[in-house]
Amino acid sequence: xxxxxxxxxxxxxxxxxxxxxxxxxxxxxxxxxxxxxxxxxxxxxxxxxxxxxxxxxxxxxxxxxxxxxxxxxxxxxxxxxxxxxxxxxxxxxxxxxxxxxxxxxxxxxxxxxxxxxxxxxxxxxxxxxxxxxxxxxxxxxxxxxxxxxxxxxxxxxxxxxxxxxxxxxxxxxxxxxxxxx
Amino acid sequence: xxxxxxxxxxxxxxxxxxxxxxxxxxxxxxxxxxxxxxxxxxxxxxxxxxxxxxxxxxxxxxxxxxxxxxxxxxxxxxxxxxxxxxxxxxxxxxxxxxxxxxxxxxxxxxxxxxxxxxxxxxxxxxxxxxxxxxxxxxxxxxxxxxxxxxxxxxxxxxxxxxxxxxxxxxxxxxxxxxxxxxxxxxxxxxxxxxxxxxxxxxxxxxxxxxxxxxxxxxxxxxxxxxxxxxxxxxx
Numbered sequence: 387x388x389x390x391x392x393x394x395x396x397x398x399x400x401x402x403x404x405x406x407x408x409x410x411x412x413x414x415x416x417x418x419x420x421x422x423x424x425x426x427x428x429x430x431x432x433x434x435x436x437x438x439x440x441x442x443x444x445x446x447x448x449x450x451x452x453x454x455x456x457x458x459x460x461x462x463x464x465x466x467x468x469x470x471x472x473x474x475x476x477x478x479x480x481x482x483x484x485x486x487x488x489x490x491x492x493x494x495x496x497x498x499x500x501x502x503x504x505x506x507x508x509x510x511x512x513x514x515x516x517x518x519x520x521x522x523x524x525x526x527x528x529x530x531x532x533x534x535x536x537x538x539x540x541x542x543x544x545x546x547x548x549x550x551x552x553x554x555x556x557x558x559x560x561x562x563x564x565x566x567x
Numbered sequence: 568x569x570x571x572x573x574x575x576x577x578x579x580x581x582x583x584x585x586x587x588x589x590x591x592x593x594x595x596x597x598x599x600x601x602x603x604x605x606x607x608x609x610x611x612x613x614x615x616x617x618x619x620x621x622x623x624x625x626x627x628x629x630x631x632x633x634x635x636x637x638x639x640x641x642x643x644x645x646x647x648x649x650x651x652x653x654x655x656x657x658x659x660x661x662x663x664x665x666x667x668x669x670x671x672x673x674x675x676x677x678x679x680x681x682x683x684x685x686x687x688x689x690x691x692x693x694x695x696x697x698x699x700x701x702x703x704x705x706x707x708x709x710x711x712x713x714x715x716x717x718x719x720x721x722x723x724x725x726x727x728x729x730x731x732x733x734x735x736x737x738x739x740x741x742x743x744x745x746x747x748x749x750x751x752x753x754x755x756x757x758x759x760x761x762x763x764x765x766x767x768x769x770x771x772x773x774x775x776x777x778x779x780x781x782x783x784x785x786x787x788x789x790x791x792x793x794x795x796x797x798x799x800x801x802x
Contacts, residue, residue, distance in 0.1 A: 402623070409627050435624040439617060503604075507611035526609040527616055531577045552569070558608060 390457055397445040409438055412458050416465055423469050423480070433472060437465040446528045463490035503562065510561035518554035525551065568598055572605060646671050650793070665800050666768050669793065672731050673758060693719070697728070706732040727755040730762060739766040757783045757790055764797070777801055 396404035413434060420430050441461050444450050453460060467490045473480045511519065524535045532544055532551075541547040571588050574580045580588055591598040650669060697712035713729035716722060726745045733742035746763035749756055760783050767776035780798050783790065 405623070406627060409624060431628065435621060438624060439620050442620065443616075501607075503607050504611045504614065507607055508615055511608075511611055511615060522608065523612055523616070525576065526605070527612045529576070529578075531579065532573060548569075548573075555605070555608065559604070 390453065393457055394445050394450060394453070397442050400442070400446075405438070405442065408441075408457070408461075412461055415458065416462060419462055420465065420469060423473065425469065425472065429472065433465060433468045437461055437468055440464050440468075448530075460490070466490070506562040507558060510558050513561060514554060514557060517550070518557060521547070521551050522554055522558075568601070572602055575602070576605070576609070646674070650796075665797060666765055668800070669797050670734070670762075670765050672735060673728070673762070697725075701728060701732065704735070706735040710736070723753050723755065727753075727759055730759065734762065734766065739769045742766050743770070757786050761790060761794065761797075768801070773801055 393404065393408070397408075416434050416437075417427075417430060420433070425433075438461065441450075441457070441464060450460065455463075466485070470480070470485045511522070514522070520539065521535065524530045524538065525532070530538070532547060535541075536544050536547050539547070541550075568591070571580070571584060571591065574584060575588060592602060593599075650671060693712060693716050697709050697716060700706070700709035700712060710729055710732045713725040713732065716725045717729075726748050730742045730745035733739070733745065743763050743766040746759040746766070749759040753759075760779050764776040764779040767773070767779065777798065780794050780801070784794050784798065785791065786794070
């Protein structure tokens, strides 16, 4: 395993020290790189944090297992894309050529989506048992297949896992239903 | 139905299944409702996870603003060397003024001035304003700002730096009160006791100064050497 594969592995596990080291190591470089876009310092920190988050999320979802560039380059690519979105949103002027060939694009990673049901589901999710949280997180957040989850959580067969997941979804429905009534 | 939705989230629908999926989504309200529910579940978990992670990353920024022990030690070490030099100068002149021999404003280790600060974030702003004033030796201005910070945010540094400002302004009683308010656990606790002892010296309370210094005579370097030297001059 080379260094960057090792790092991605640690990120998948959410290792706090790895995340911290990655964050600290790249921060100044990112701020220097981003300085020319004339955004307020606090905004840049915010964007940097979102870029780190997207990186970790993509690692967990297995999207960067075969990453060609090094992690820092990839991270800055995400950051650059997010700066581009920010400038567009705030209707600031920017040099289009500068953003002509973005290495990274991901429209899905915008502001968090909120509506009443999502809001209620967030609260309900935290009331679920550990097992349910684990299964649902692996399936919906880390976007693992049922086969992968079966292996990871050592379920004897896929049907047991399937009915477990259904039970968990049912619980969420009941919990959010109570809220409405 | 369940199988199709699972496959949709797994991204493993075949072409034929995709057609069936779209068909159901458009024509079967129950299917559509279930799909929407699960998409919301996904969004909710995602929001949860992102909030947790975001808070963690934010905490990296906060803890970074606390004085870093190594740098603090280095800075104080530098001031100790300076103080020793100063001490030698005074010894040569046969004057023992403990206060001016040992007193030096504590370095700003909290918010080193950065160019191009931003205008958002109220507390951050107050904080950088306060330390900007402190670094520029505008102590009266800094006092006001540190007091404001205490009103809006729980923090570990404001009383300590406010104390130093008051020493600079010659308000030793006020400074002493501020240092006394610093209770452990607080990274400035031992240095607060040290500066408080220097306040006592200024108030002609050498006995209290000695008692205070003895409390911290066995702390980490370079504080230990500072305390030892000050004590030997006082006793």
